[in-house]
Amino acid sequence: MHSFFRDSPEFEQRKRRPYSPPKVTLAQVRSAIPKHLFEKNTAKGCFYVARDIVCAVVVYKLGWAIDPFASTFGIVSVAVKWFLWVVYWYAQGIILTGWWCMAHEAGHGTLSNQNWINHVVGFLMHTFLLTPFYAWRVSHHAHHKATMSVERDENYVPRTRKDCGLPDELAAKLSDYHEIFEDAPIYTLLRIAVMQVFGWPMYLFTNAMGSPRHPPYTNHFLPWSSIFKPQHCNYILISDAAIGAMGYVLYLWTCQVGFAYFVKLYLIPFLCVNHWIVMLTYLHHCDPTVPYFRRKQWSFLRGASSTVDRPFLGWAGRFFLHNVSHDHLSHHLFSSIPFYNQPLVTEHIKKVLKENYNYDSTNSFRALYRTFTECCFIEDDGDIVFYKNKNGKTARVLADDALDAPSLH
Template sequence: MTTSIIRNQEINNRLNNPELRLKDIIKTLPKECFQKNQRKAWTQALLSVVMAGLGYWTIAVSPWFLLPIAWIFTGTALTGFFVIGHDCGHRSFAKRRWVNDLVGHLYMMPLIYPFHSWRIKHNHHHKHTNKLDEDNAWHPIRPEVFSSWGKTRQSAFKLFMRQRLWWVGSIGHWAVVHFDANNFKAKDRADVKLSVAVVVLFAAVVFPTLIATTGIWGFVKFWFVPWLVYHFWMSTFTIVHHTFADVPFEAKNKWHEAMAQLYGTIHCDYPKWVEVLCHDINVHVPHHLSTAIPSYNLRLAYSSIKENWGDYLHDEFKFSWSLMKQITDQCQLYKTDVGYKTFNEYYAGR
């Protein structure tokens, strides 16, 4: 038995103690972690606008061989737009709800991401993190579900994992989940329709204007490719936050809130420029303990968590191709009460 499995079992034994509650962990965090600072919030918002503007200027003036660098920078800056909207969705950007809703729509609009649609679904993820059949973010596929699929769908999923196409995963999630009001409860549909209308109107005005003034290539160069880079980070952040071979997903009757949010959320360090442009969203453990913590206070909260609850945290990682290879090679199917299995292990056991 490997050291990681032994440690995982020890942590499971501790966290499955019914006396350990998430709110008790939250109480150990410094009060400053929850304080909204309008100067910091609007500075982050302005930084994202300036950096995206710099990125678009760089795209406009760059020779063809420098365009990939300009695209990567701009798409990463646009990911910062999403993080601003993310804070707004959790009501941690401003004190007034209408300000959060307005800024959230404005910052998610260029990404064609309906704000309320995302907000509602994302809050569901926080309530059911790493719960089988409930978590609606990046969740594992169980063998019995996989076997119920047709051959075409099975082949597509195997290609997706084996060819390490995780980076397009959020595009499918965005397209399938967020534009259909029928995917939401009746009480939420008016908000969803409003947010969909906002992004449709934006696209109806901006896209034809962009094509008319810069051509199809201009649309691809200035919007589509940076948008793909944004989705690269969106997909990458989402899978890394809660996926590793020893991170458990539990059935409803065994799910433990503290374990899911504390041990089931992974801290991963990215290059400094990515952290700055994306407003530290990958300091993710404190965010899953309490969504009330603004992004500019995440590092302060994480320092406290490591000091008080370090023995319960998952190992930290640094972003790399080898890390993504390890995740996609090992975390392919998930057997309830057992853990992840590879496709080869699945077929060998049949």
């Protein structure tokens, strides 16, 4: 196993290999996947939902036992208590992130061929986590339709040289880049922490790191936001009403159990969910070695194949997060395939995409720091572009034939 502080062999190899878009078509990729993997099994989907709920309830019940149990340890009871609370927050945070991921699957309709099952599960699980299911569903589907498109993607759209206030590339000096992007390590870590804890609500309320084609402070809770169309209005209002109702339920529950237990049992795990969701989605789509495309060169296949699969949280990521990071590339190519079939789909896709399949086993926290500090901006022009770092350099170059290849769908 490579070091926590080093990049993976896959990442290093991808840096050295000039990028050339896939030479296959989406139809060729699809034909490589056995048809039975597209089939949805309602009983299987509901089993995973029930499993997630049972896990959360069991850990919640154990959480109530922490303080009485720790009090029996005498002089070290305080240390035991806070150690167990940290374990609870970590475990429940991951389990509830699994709830968020399950609602994400429901939003794609992969739990069942019965749409009402998908809607009920997704709506309830997201509402419990104060996520507006229908509002998120609209913007997320738009993201899937235009993944890695500079003009049309909805999430983590990179800032350009002009956005950053940088001089023209020919005139820019190293000091110009450092003036904007060079931060002390402690300050950088603080900015990462703010993004990890508050990035998700900031996106919902202000469209932070969303598409720049929307007006500043575009809001997921307002039905007239430019994210939505008139036919979405009633659904957005339903999501808003559900969030309000959930807030009231939490208020009533807090009145019964006390503010301290609200913080320990719900609020901190909720903040952990925000952290994991932002981290995994950020790492899916932001990496120094994967390209963004402008209109002339973008295609659905190119965008979807420019995401990155990662062994996020190891076995826990597979078990609780339903393969969302381990098999994200296949999910973007075929988001209607149930999550429990995605590992098999990935194996078939690898054989077709070959060097255009992106995998990175770099420790996810190392990858987070690397992406945050190296993915600074993209150029204002260019049809296939990579992030540039604080020195104005890219980690990867285009192959000679990259721009000559047809944009295959």
